[in-house]
Amino acid sequence: MKRDCDLCGSSDRTRLPQDLRIAVCMSCGFVYVPERRTSAEIAEAWGAVYGADYNPEWPGVKARLYYVAEWIDRHIGLNGKTLLDIGAGQGQFLRLARERGAIVQGLEPSYDNMMICVVGVGHGLNTMTLGTVERAGPILPVDIVTINWTLENCGDCIAMLEYAAEHLTPGGSVVVATGSRILVPFKKPLSSYLNPKLPADLHCFRWSAASLTRALGETGLGVIIMNDFLQRDELVVVASPERPREFIVLDDPAAVLRHFAEWARLFP
Numbered sequence: 001m002k003r004d005c006d007l008c009g010s011s012d013r014t015r016l017p018q019d020l021r022i023a024v025c026m027s028c029g030f031v032y033v034p035e036r037r038t039s040a041e042i043a044e045a046w047g048a049v050y051g052a053d054y055n056p057e058w059p060g061v062k063a064r065l066y067y068v069a070e071w072i073d074r075h076i077g078l079n080g081k082t083l084l085d086i087g088a089g090q091g092q093f094l095r096l097a098r099e100r101g102a103i104v105q106g107l108e109p110s111y112d113n114m115m116i117c118v119v120g121v122g123h124g125l126n127t128m129t130l131g132t133v134e135r136a137g138p139i140l141p142v143d144i145v146t147i148n149w150t151l152e153n154c155g156d157c158i159a160m161l162e163y164a165a166e167h168l169t170p171g172g173s174v175v176v177a178t179g180s181r182i183l184v185p186f187k188k189p190l191s192s193y194l195n196p197k198l199p200a201d202l203h204c205f206r207w208s209a210a211s212l213t214r215a216l217g218e219t220g221l222g223v224i225i226m227n228d229f230l231q232r233d234e235l236v237v238v239a240s241p242e243r244p245r246e247f248i249v250l251d252d253p254a255a256v257l258r259h260f261a262e263w264a265r266l267f268p
Helices: 039-049 059-075 092-099 111-119 157-166 190-194 209-218 253-266
Strands: 013-016 019-025 082-086 103-108 128-130 142-148 168-179 222-226 234-240
Touching: 013 253, 019 253, 059 092, 059 142, 059 168, 059 234, 082 092, 082 157, 092 103, 092 142, 103 111, 111 128, 142 157, 157 168, 157 209, 168 209, 190 253, 209 222, 209 234
Parallel strands: 082 103, 082 142, 103 128, 142 168
Antiparallel strands: 013 019, 168 234, 222 234
8 A cells, every 4th residue: 555745745856766665754854654554554564573583682672762761761650650652562662661650551563572471570550452443442541651662663653642641641642763864964775774574564654753753743742852863772752732833833855855865875
């Protein structure tokens, strides 16, 4: 199924020369995969990737989740807060949040991962929902919804953010954590970032600070605080429906294309 730009709806796009499966929207600069499977199919494909091309026990994966838990706790607090983690995986972030006093629950499309959350590795979680945001069962509103390295991996980023916003208590926050790679200093080889060995739609979206702000705004969420992503591998944003939305933030498509060209030249 071919999709136009998820952020602005434009069909005007330029294929990324370094990976023709990926496009840059020539209206807003968003980097996305036009040809993609359904959200359910992508979620199922990710289940097969676990333990092979991706392992949540890798030190780097655990370290970035630890950073996000600490950053959230410092800026908005976790103790006593109810928290829903979308794409909970095997529960590593849920455990970190619970250790900081949060009352946690998870939404996870993989049955195997959900069972690891419930009974494995001593997580002791008793509130897990199986499914994607399109097919989830009833979940009560929470104080914090987290989306950690998941918004780029779903089939419909707007649907996921809408779901997050709809499940907030009054005064609640959505936290999105992802990699900081676009229009920032190069932090890893381009070949590692694009990874041609994997299907392109395992990472349907590639986020910059501007495109993430735009996506949040399109779903009624205004940015409260953003981390120092220029000096970090991680881009972390806290947003709220009670903060004015930002619709006009755009990336320059030409600058995005130049960024990838320089990346390929300097750090292939």
